[in-house]
Amino acid sequence: MRKLLVIGIGAGNPDHMTVQAIDGLNRADVLFIPDKGAKKNDLADLRRQICDRFVTNPKSRRVEFEVPVRAEPTSSYRTTVDDWHEAIAEIYEALIRGELAEDGRGAFLIWGDPSLYDSVLRILERVRLRGNVGFELEVIPGITAIQALAAAHATALNRIGDSVLVTTGRRLTEEGLPANAGSTVVMLDGKCAFNTLADKEVFIQWGAYLGTPDEIVISGRLGDVGAEIEKVREDARRRKGWIMDTYLLRKSGG
Ligand SMILES: C[S@@+](CC[C@H](N)C(=O)[O-])C[C@H]1O[C@@H](n2cnc3c(N)ncnc32)[C@H](O)[C@@H]1O
Secondary structure: OEEEEEEEOEOOOHHHOOHHHHHHHHHOOEEEEEEOOHHHHHHHHHHHHHHHHHOOOOOOEEEEEEOOOOOOOOOOHHHHHHHHHHHHHHHHHHHHHHHOOOOOEEEEEEOEOOOOOOOHHHHHHHHHHHOOOOEEEEEEOOOOHHHHHHHHOOOOOOOOOOOEEEEEHHHHHHHOOOOOOOEEEEEOOOOOHHHHOOOOOOEEEEEEOOOOOOOEEEEEEHHHHHHHHHHHHHHHHHHHOOOOEEEEEEOOOO
């Protein structure tokens, strides 16, 4: 039976690689490296760097593949994502069948941790349900952008005994901060959703390119730093051609 190792590689710093992740890489015959287009070359490069530095298994080989770009959501976000996942499932199925021997091992190198805002496990489940190829799965956890953010700000995520909500920029814009939110981590925000909040006393701890040489961190009251973050973010995005940022929001008091 084929085996797939789904390996969390950390959030941008090769030093995030765990011993378990390095061991997983070296147990694979084939290392699958996604290419998300010219703008995101740096992300594929990090995966290549990780392989160059940590793979010592001379028998393994790398297979690079293109990931289709998700269409802009039209009527339904879910339908758009569903179509996109189906297209990726077809690619994964072809890779697994075409590149791995019947008893071969393949590794997918997943940004951060596979359990957090990543679709690889859902897509592999789709591949399994299509019924054309069987495989075992082994998941190796990685350091997430959330941990990198907390470390960069030298902060604990939760206040004492309080909850932590992890959400997206889209939801923050639609729903605002929940009344009982202790700490709220926001990911996947292309539009600085924090600036839509009416409460400017909210404290933000923001980080971009966390763990990389380009890391930027800014913190303060939204009223003081909200506009600055938006400008710094836009300048950095233009300079590099892409940006990944994450932030933690806390209401004042408590
Ligand atoms: C598709 S999700 C992947 C999350 C990843 N699986 C993880 O465990 O961190 C991508 C989002 O993660 C966050 N992110 C990932 N890496 C980051 C980094 N190095 N710095 C800041 N944010 C990052 C951003 O919010 C970005 O929009």
